[in-house]
Amino acid sequence: MAVWALVRKVFGALGLAATLGLSALAAVAQDEPPIVAAAADLRYALSAIAAAFQAETGLGVTLNFGSTGDFARQIREGAPFQIFMAADESYVAALYRDGFTRDGGDLYAEGRIVVMVPQGSALAADENLDNLAAMLATGTLTRFAIANPEHAPYGLRAREALIHRGLWDALQPMLVLGENVGQAAQFALSGNAEGGIIALSLALAPEVGARGDFALIPADWHGPLLQRMVLLRHAGPEAEAFYAYIRSPAARAIMARYGFVLPGG
């Protein structure tokens, strides 16, 4: 019966904790930093920009990286984002058309894709994908990673480039699809695949670049990755400040360092 007395105490404590927890939750919800939904290719570049923004203004933002298509769907379902940074502007245009954004947004960068292979891979990275074609011809390729073309713009452009090179159909059985281009990079470089097609902005990050070699795929093999950002309807002043900062010279210099082609310059 002593144990039962203890259990009764525990249940009593749970009730108290519930009350305290509720009031704490209510307090926390008041002043949270704005959430930025950003395409996965921005993981390292935008993290650097957010750190510079915080150093300069003392304001913080919460960064959430994923696939552009997933975020667009979540915004339609009411996700509490204040800024949306898409890897393809068509998603922003559709959200604008349906009244989910404040305006049509701004073009902030143009992305590029690269073929990247992990260290020790049987595949060598070359810009014309000749080595990939050779491995496909000899049947020695086992796995090749891209982002899911259905909802990740970098996956869509990777598919276009592979179609342009005439490798898409032969590559089908070996393809592994990442949910977004960040996961595609993880798949490509984990050692379980010969390589993959990922964003230049990821390949230029030290965390990723140290894991292998890459080669830039010709820009005219695929449609442009016109990356557009937009303030969502319920964006607050802090989100506006960060949005403006992304267009500042300091932030543009960081974007350029990660291989982005910048609009108007």
Added chain:
Amino acid sequence: MDWTALGLSLQLAGWTVIALLPVAVFGGRFLAYRSFGAKGLIETLVMLPLVLPPTVLGYYLLVAFGRNSPLGAFWQEMFGQPLAFSFPGLVLASIIFNLPFAIQPAQRGFEAVPIAVREAAQCCGMSPLRSLWQVELPLAWPGLMTAMVLAFAHTLGEFGIVLMVGGSIPGRTRTIAIAIYDRVQAFDNSAAATMSAVLVAISLVTIAATYWLSARVGRRLG
């Protein structure tokens, strides 16, 4: 190590347990003592989340929480924010996918209370509530504790439903299981390893606690 995510997971698990405790007590007791035509159907429905793929449950919950559903619209009207991609939405989802873990062991616990003991309590003039508190719960609590421990641990580990309904928003819906997934994508293997080890440790303690409790139940029966 993402402490925010761990804190969020613990909060989610805590709320789930708090909400499911009365459900387990009264639902488990009802199913243990009563016998009626639709009992098999109810037991089946309660067990359903255990075998359904998380994506199926996640999909239905996302639809049910959406702005176009009565529940989603009601929530938006009441609180001015959507239920999907919010912490309260996660708690609601967590309560639903933990129903089998909460009700089943509780039911087994109440089934272990001999009918003679319950009848004796009744004959002494005890009200049903007093009988529950002073006679049945002291006997059935190992089953209830097992239920709560399992629900707590399962909430910490759930991935698919939490990702679909919550959307992996840092500080709001990114639980530790999802933070691990995010760290792997970010090539941050050391953080993923630390967080995984923490989850392994919590799970080990949980399983040990469950075995210890069920051993007590066994002794009571024997």
